[in-house]
Amino acid sequence: GESVGLHLPTLSVQEGDNSIINCAYSNSASDYFIWYKQESGKGPQFIIDIRSNMDKRQGQRVTVLLNKTVKHLSLQIAATQPGDSAVYFCADFNNAGNMLTFGGGTRLMVKP
Amino acid sequence: NAGVTQTPKFQVLKTGQSMTLQCAQDMNHEYMSWYRQDPGMGLRLIHYSVGAGITDQGEVPNGYNVSRSTTEDFPLRLLSAAPSQTSVYFCASRPQGGAGETQYFGPGTRLLVL
Numbered sequence: 752g753e754s755v756g757l758h759l760p761t762l763s764v765q766e767g768d769n770s771i772i773n774c775a776y777s778n779s780a781s782d783y784f785i786w787y788k789q790e791s792g793k794g795p796q797f798i799i800d801i802r803s804n805m806d807k808r809q810g811q812r813v814t815v816l817l818n819k820t821v822k823h824l825s826l827q828i829a830a831t832q833p834g835d836s837a838v839y840f841c842a843d844f845n846n847a848g849n850m851l852t853f854g855g856g857t858r859l860m861v862k863p
Numbered sequence: 864n865a866g867v868t869q870t871p872k873f874q875v876l877k878t879g880q881s882m883t884l885q886c887a888q889d890m891n892h893e894y895m896s897w898y899r900q901d902p903g904m905g906l907r908l909i910h911y912s913v914g915a916g917i918t919d920q921g922e923v924p925n926g927y928n929v930s931r932s933t934t935e936d937f938p939l940r941l942l943s944a945a946p947s948q949t950s951v952y953f954c955a956s957r958p959q960g961g962a963g964e965t966q967y968f969g970p971g972t973r974l975l976v977l
Contacts, residue, residue, distance in 0.1 A: 760903060783963070785963045792970075792971075793970060793971070794867075794953050794955075794968030794969055794970055794971055795906065795953070795968050796968075797963055797966065800963035840905050840906070842905075844963075850908060850911070850921065850922075851896075851908070851966070852908070852922075853898075853905030853906045853907070854905050855903075855904055855905050856903070856904065856905050
């Protein structure tokens with residue numbers, strides 16, 4: 752897969768390839784970050800999260816990387832499957848403000 | 864548990880009409896919130912509540928009112944609908960202090976204002 756930023760809304764990958772979705776955040780006070788998957792006609796679904804005292808966290812087929820220096824977050828999906836096709840959003844949570852702020856989203860399309 | 868439920872699923876309004884979007888959760892979550900999602904964009908926070916009787920404004924509160932008389936329900940009111948309020952509305956709930964995998968979103972209400 753190839754890296755994309757949120758200014759490029761669609762990422763198309765071949766089934767079986769790895770996908771990398773990137774996200775930039777602006778709030779230095781954010782201490783918790785979440786990736787959501789949203790399928791058509793549904794609400795966002797939690798995928799994986801990471802706290803600001805970590806730089807990497809792995810789940811099942813997904814890995815989130817956090818670079819606080821440049822305020823950048825990425826979601827890596829291994830062996831992308833057709834069921835991974837969806838829009839992916841990053842969100843940052845400011846505990847002091849008790850608010851979750853969403854990024855603009857990237858559409859992932861998986862070609863069979 | 865039914866989780867977070869929203870009604871209606873779809874609504875068409877004329878400019879100036881009022882309506883209430885309903886949201887209910889049966890998980891005894893303290894925190895509830897309303898978001899709107901415009902085409903190709905992320906969710907933006909309209910209003911939120913940290914418990915019964917307490918509400919606060921989010922990022923885009925203008926044109927919307929909320930109340931929280933019970934833990935379970937958090938209705939969103941449009942007093943005078945405008946075409947700019949055409950959007951998909953999501954309600955969410957989570958325990959106080961929780962986020963991420965403990966936050967649940969409803970299925971959404973699609974609103975079209977003509």
